Amino acid sequence: MAKIAFILLCHKDPEAIIQQAKQFTAVGDYISIHFDARAPKEAYDLIRKKLYGNPNVAFAKKRIKCGWGEWSLVQATLYAVEAAVDAFPRATHFYMVSGDCMSIKSAKYAHKFLDANDVDYIESFDYFESDWIKTGLKEERLIYRHWFNERTQKRRFYWSFWTQRKLGITREVPNDIQIMIGSQWWCLRRRTIEWILNFVKERRDVVRFFKTTWIPDETFFQTLVRHLVPADEIKTRTLTFLMFTDYGMPLTFYNDHYDLLIGQDGLFARKISPEAAELKSRLGKLYASDQEDFNVSAEGWNLFKFLTGRGRIGRRFAPRFWEAEATLGRDRELFVIVCKKWHVAKRLSASIRNHTDIPAIDYLFNEDQTDLPDLGGIQTSLAKRTRHRRSLMRMLFDYYETEKLVICLDTANIDLLEDFFSDRSRARLLEVECDFSDEYLIGHAKRVGLAAPDSSQETLGQIIPTIRYDIAFESERIQDSNFQGYHRIQQDHSQAKNAEILGSFLDVTPEVAQELSATPYLFDG
Incomplete structure (x- = not known):
């Protein structure tokens, strides 16, 4: 029977993390947590205290400060994966999740699903031939070195980029690997994870290359899996259901999306609204249940438009996505x-x-x-x-x-x-x-x-x-x-x-x- 070790990178909301860890481990699965070093120490101490003594919980041996688009996200993932491999020898699969992900099937269903398919689930598309990157930098992510965070050090990021471009300072992609790209929400078998960790130790040249690429969490694991695993053992898809708005932002799911979510061809969904208490409660109970019969339609986008077209309770017309997220957030x-x-x-x-x-x-x-x-x-x-x-x-x-x-x-x-x-x-x-x-x-x-x-x-x-x-x-x-x-x-x-x-x-x-x-x-x- 499959046993999942969840790899969680998070930086806020310790109470939600504690609840998520308890939900996963209550059915016999595992979780390895990396809590961003930028976050308050008090929040991390609370998580450690509340989960102390739970043998199915592990913590990354080293906490680092993470930044969007940086290598730090990959490094934090590797720290959490290493902790999980060492702490959970019975784990058969390693599943990457975020703090706003929740299961949309029962644990029993998820375990049987993974047992029936001896493959790795990861989006892995050819970096140059696919149209995964719609706009913005593409080749430039790889051939130039990126030392600065584009969000927090925007001027330095673009000064470095334009200086390299003007001077013609480029670099070659390692010639024995095919760069791939895809979503960071993957589910990999134990053997694959062990191969990746060995590769990281042996091929420092490849690691050095990815350390200065831009947004490596979309390319590092995607490339290594394709390099190490036979093609017929890779399903180029994610088991995490997510949809994007017309403006390229992830849709947020609310209480009235329960039926939509459990009918999707996936095991988890992202992102669940922090305010959707009823939805969280129902999905939590579902994960702990013995339900196995799910009517999977996988018509998420069409069903979403239908439900919002009918309108939400108490409203005559359904809000468009910018109205559905009309509040900036109570804690902001x-x-x-x-x-x-x-x-x-x-x-x-x-x-x-x-x-x-x-x-x-x-x-x-x-x-x-x-x-x-x-x-x-x-x-x-x-x-x-x-x-x-x-x-x-x-x-x-x-x-x-x-x-x-x-x-x-x-x-x-x-x-x-x-x-x-x-x-x-x-x-x-x-x-x-x-x-x-x-x-x-x-x-x-x-x-x-x-x-x-x-x-x-x-x-x-x-x-x-x-x-x-x-x-x-x-x-x-x-x-x-x-x-x-x-x-x-x-x-x-x-x-x-x-x-x-x-x-x-x-x-x-x-x-x-x-x-x-x-x-x-x-x-x-």
Whole structure:
């Protein structure tokens, strides 16, 4: 009888991890956990404490800090796999899961399924011939060396990339392996896992190559399995059911998706909403049951469209995916900086990026050229960003893998403020009040088309008071709205006073707040 060792990489929500581990081990399976070293020590200690004494639970012998697109994700997986191989000699299969994966069949069904098919399940498509990569970098992931994280060190990442490209500094792919690509959600037999671990020890040249490729968790195991295992023993598919939206983001499943999920041709599903308590409970009970008769249709996408077309309970019409995920997340914090002088807010957001680990994004709803990651197309125009504002923000939280995010808005964006501050997430507002000279207002009038380059002083004299009034009106309207967590720094305040306000707004130490307040030339211009 098959016995599964689940390989779990996770970085948050310790209670959910504990519950997941108990569910897997209650039926005799195993789990090996790598908990990101970036996560709070207290969370890791809680997991160790609650799972202490469970012989079917193992922990990676070394914890490392993981980053999206980095080798660190592969290394963390290898650490967890090594721990599982050593701790669970009876494990026949090793199944990669995430914290938001759940079973959609019973354990009894899963074990019989694996026993009946002596193969490895892993998406493994030819890297160059397949169309698995739809857009963005392809060959460049391999022939250039990538030392920096594209999300957290974007400037260094692209500076390194363009420097290598300009100088023609490329490298060869190891000539005896065929690079493959596919989903990171695999299920491999014990023999295959042991072959991979031996290969890693013997072929350090291949490991060195993958250490500086971009997004190696989509290529490393996929390539090695194809290199080591006969083709007729590989099923090029994942046993984890997942679907993607029109914008390339994973669909999230909710309470009313139970029937859809258990009818899919897979053993697990990703991603289950953290708020779908009923769905989690039902799937947990299903995994522990003896049910074996599942009516598998595998028509996930068509059924999904049908169910959402009927509408959810309590709603006349079903939400589209950006409405279904209309909340940013109850535990997330959105910090909004509003300022009429965009260059002032940009200096402050740059300083926040420099002195804290909170991602800060400039005027994404005001400037078309704002530097944003590729989110599948939703970020391509101001109209799309504004229309799907909450979905966009949710994607940004997910992209940066953060619970805190800073954005900048113009003081005129009262509708956006009202929308974000009505969400269930925790939102805070910082108004940056600046002085406006006549010279600045004249320049502003010309930039927005209220005045021509050669407008007379008489015309400008009529325009300036109106603009000054509009700016004051926007500020008063914000203050009168009584937004929660409202803070305000002012140009004529001392650095010490502004530092105190910034510390309260961002919940940072006095030292960091002082650094932010002392941002060079913050209010100049």
